[in-house]
Amino acid sequence: MEKNIITDKITGDKIIHAKHDSGLDIYICEMEGYSSVEALFGTKYGSVNTMFKMAQDKEYTVVPEGIAHFLEHKLFENEDCDVFELYAKTGASGNAFTSFDKTAYLFSCTKNYQESLKILLDFVQAPYFTQETVDKEQGIIGQEIQMTNDNPEWRVFFNMLRCMYHNHPVKIDIVGTIESIAQINADLLYKCYYTFYNLNNMVLSIAGNIKADEVLEICDKCLKPCEDKGLETVFPDEPESVVKSEITEKQPVGASIFNIGYKCKPESGKERLEKVMAASVAADILSDPSTEMYQKLLKEGIINSSFGTEVFTGDGYFTVIFSGESDSPDVIRDTVSDEIDRIIKEGIDEELFGRIKKSNYGGLIRELNNVEAVANLMMNSHMDGVGPYDTIEVLSKLKSSDVLDFMKNELRKDRRVMSVIERTV
Amino acid sequence: MKYNRTEISDKIGFSSVTDPKFKTNLLTVRFITSLDSKTVSANTLGVSILSDANSKFKTIAEMSKKLSSLYGAGISSFSKKRGDLQILGFTASWINGRYAFDGEDLDAEMAQITRDCLFSPNAENGEFDSEIFKIAKKDLLDRIDAELNNKRGYALSRAEELAFKGEPAEVSCTGKRENAEKVTPADAYRAYQNILKTSQIEIIYVSSEENNTLKEMFAEEFAKIERQPREYVFASKSPLKSDVETLSEELDVRQCKMVMTFKTDSDDKFAISMLSMIYGATPVSKLFMNVREKMSLCYYCASRFSAIKNVVAVDSGVEKSNIEKAKAEILNQLDEIIKGNITDEEMQSALLSLDNAYNSIGDTPSSYSNWYFERFCDGKIVTPQEHFKNYPEVTKARIIQAASSLKLDSIYYMLSKEAE
Structure with a gap:
């Protein structure tokens, strides 16, 4: 097993990375003085991975929308019991989530972490699906789909993605649809499981009140060696253009909400991280409360304190989103675009740029103050192909010209989409 | 971890929690007062406006500029319901000074900002600055309207309204829209002055190192206020309805x-x-x-x-x-x-x-x-x-x-x- 220590130059915090003989990447952060432990066992498999093959396969397999999330639900059931019942014996709080590009199984606890870690490693490596339990789950997930349809934040976001992406599966709902989950059966679940739940495609991230040696010893006992079968995922070609520029849906909400998104060119690895930092700082510059643009919108009552931004990215997609509550989202859309034009013409205010960098740096330090955040940081950075402390380094090297270039090349009116949920009450 | 609480004045407690593992500091000032539909909106506005600006940083823009230069330090206000009481709060959080690469004294800077926000807000002639107030009021009205956006949360708060009918706890911590609409900058200022005078106050400071500056600052400022603190009951059983x-x-x-x-x-x-x-x-x-x-x-x-x-x-x-x-x-x-x-x-x-x-x-x-x-x-x-x-x-x-x-x-x- 190869082991190396990654040190953060600013805080002195240390992370142990081990490449286990089974094929699994393991990240461990011992956090002195903390009582809790957060562990995540994740696979690089999410709702966007609907088309894939192994090196030995001739054809690509296409699976129904929502299957990664369905599989996550089903893996929580063992042959003889529910995984929650196992955690109930250790006191850990277990959970799982599926996002666009990953599925993770997690627990948090303050005692008996060794036992809980064994449970986590064992159940994720032991799938058990029958048609009967699959049928039952279709009912439960059907209810979850109905619930997400009542969630305006969810709707406004997916409506935006559907307007933005022609073919990329990021536009499909993570939970799928009633029709798509009806096509799922036990065989398909096993096929997806054995494709994506290969330890070479997975990562274990554990932080808090733990001992690295104990963690690695448990891994040695519980991990079953896996052969790397050369997984290939493929995404359909995606044009740079958007599908349509605007979408509005009416819902029984008290405040109308909006997402204004800019479709950008996707990147991977370190280039993605550099682009994310440039995009984050660009978005912060465009939404900073100290700017004239923000003040004008605020004083005119067009935005309120809910106005914010997000950089949303993964394999084959990259978007900068402005969101919030407003009855006049079109004014916000046009004002943000005018502000981008002005900055491109006049350049970036260096004082503002410096403050935003400082503020982002503070945010990264805060992240290292929290067991759960550290565990997530280690998993996410591994899946993104970068080191856990690379963000601070990339931020420190970021120049205002990088941000200006990003604005010029990526925040384009012809790649802009506005999604609105309009109130009916 | 070390915990220590001292009463710095009648019904004003200052607690410090010192734990060396933290990389950030957190200060929370909680004002405990009665929950009443007549005062809840003015109270909420009177405290929520405090984190927007103060007499030194007079606008949201100036305040935001200052805070981002302090490594993204945050100040915020809240209004919560705790049984039959309204808990109004002001929080400030910032990274530990050892990570400040330009050598700023972040503790002193944040103590001064807090002092100005709480004891020298942007107000003149007995009322808050009208521009800042207008923004804070719109934000409160938007929060009230947006409650329906989260269906599970909305259902829980409607259920509380029903269960606690006739008790102070039936009132939501933001108040009704029609009451909030009527609040003026002078009403909110009076409400805050009344809170400073009559509420019970609990201040809790969590940090990695002991520091008495904040405690001394609060003691000094509260000594200038003629306090008439009230007694509050922190828990009260809700009577069962005769029929469901x-x-x-x-x-x-x-x-x-x-x-x-x-x-x-x-x-x-x-x-x-x-x-x-x-x-x-x-x-x-x-x-x-x-x-x-x-x-x-x-x-x-x-x-x-x-x-x-x-x-x-x-x-x-x-x-x-x-x-x-x-x-x-x-x-x-x-x-x-x-x-x-x-x-x-x-x-x-x-x-x-x-x-x-x-x-x-x-x-x-x-x-x-x-x-x-x-x-x-x-x-x-x-x-x-x-x-x-x-x-x-x-x-x-x-x-x-x-x-x-x-x-x-x-x-x-x-x-x-x-x-x-």
Whole structure:
């Protein structure tokens, strides 16, 4: 097993990375003085991975929308019991989530972490699906789909993605649809499981009140060696253009909400991280409360304190989103675009740029103050192909010209989409 | 970790929690006052405006500029409901000075900003600056309107309104739109001055190093105020309605919501807490395992106990056609507990879950702050571990007794408009 220590130059915090003989990447952060432990066992498999093959396969397999999330639900059931019942014996709080590009199984606890870690490693490596339990789950997930349809934040976001992406599966709902989950059966679940739940495609991230040696010893006992079968995922070609520029849906909400998104060119690895930092700082510059643009919108009552931004990215997609509550989202859309034009013409205010960098740096330090955040940081950075402390380094090297270039090349009116949920009450 | 509370003036406590592991500092000032529909909106505005600006940084823009230059330090305000009381708060958080690469004295900077926000706000001639006030008021009105955006949260707050009808706790912590609309900059300023004078105040500072500057600053500032603090009762049982009351609202939603509120006159809070864990507060609870997993009646179905009002609420997300079946099963599962159907595994799992939850308090600055504020309200300062020691003593008999004491008080339904 190869082991190396990654040190953060600013805080002195240390992370142990081990490449286990089974094929699994393991990240461990011992956090002195903390009582809790957060562990995540994740696979690089999410709702966007609907088309894939192994090196030995001739054809690509296409699976129904929502299957990664369905599989996550089903893996929580063992042959003889529910995984929650196992955690109930250790006191850990277990959970799982599926996002666009990953599925993770997690627990948090303050005692008996060794036992809980064994449970986590064992159940994720032991799938058990029958048609009967699959049928039952279709009912439960059907209810979850109905619930997400009542969630305006969810709707406004997916409506935006559907307007933005022609073919990329990021536009499909993570939970799928009633029709798509009806096509799922036990065989398909096993096929997806054995494709994506290969330890070479997975990562274990554990932080808090733990001992690295104990963690690695448990891994040695519980991990079953896996052969790397050369997984290939493929995404359909995606044009740079958007599908349509605007979408509005009416819902029984008290405040109308909006997402204004800019479709950008996707990147991977370190280039993605550099682009994310440039995009984050660009978005912060465009939404900073100290700017004239923000003040004008605020004083005119067009935005309120809910106005914010997000950089949303993964394999084959990259978007900068402005969101919030407003009855006049079109004014916000046009004002943000005018502000981008002005900055491109006049350049970036260096004082503002410096403050935003400082503020982002503070945010990264805060992240290292929290067991759960550290565990997530280690998993996410591994899946993104970068080191856990690379963000601070990339931020420190970021120049205002990088941000200006990003604005010029990526925040384009012809790649802009506005999604609105309009109130009916 | 070191905890120390001193009374810096009559009904003003200053607590410091020092834990070397933290990379950030957190200061929370909580003003405790009565919850009343007549004052709730002015109180909320009077405190929420404090974090927008002060006499030195007179606009949101200037304040934001200052805070981002201090490595993204944050200040914010809140208004919360705690039983029959309104808890108004001001928080400031910033990274530890050892990470400030330009060598700023962040503690001193943040102490000064806090001092100016609380004791020298942007106000003149007895009223807040009208421009800042207009923005804060619109924000409050938007928060009130947006409550409906989160259907589960909205259902819970409507259920509280129904369950606590006629009590102060029926009032929401933001107040009604029509009341908030009437508040003027002078009303909000008067409300804040009254809060400074009459509220009980608890200040909690969580940091990695001991520092008396903040305590001295607060002592000095409060000494200038002629205080007439009131006494508040921190917990009060909600009386049971003579008949179960229901409230239904129809909305264009796909999933219906049902919130059942039970009340009890039992004083055995540890037993009720254990009962709630076994009944519906964990993924191995009776409600989760039966109502959701075995019978697929609800997507979520969970119980929560509020020791402040002695109430157990069960909230669920349910299809319209399953509402009656779900309601019957939720009541049936409570009957199972009353009949003594509690396994040793259920007891053990509830205990382990509680142990886990209490032990993790202290891993974030805010968890310390909330813990010691709640213990102050309880009138007994103990550590989470000392508090937990009460649970292993709870017997099945005490849980059965607690379950028998629960009486259904009211049910709130959010119904979909679609045909069944």
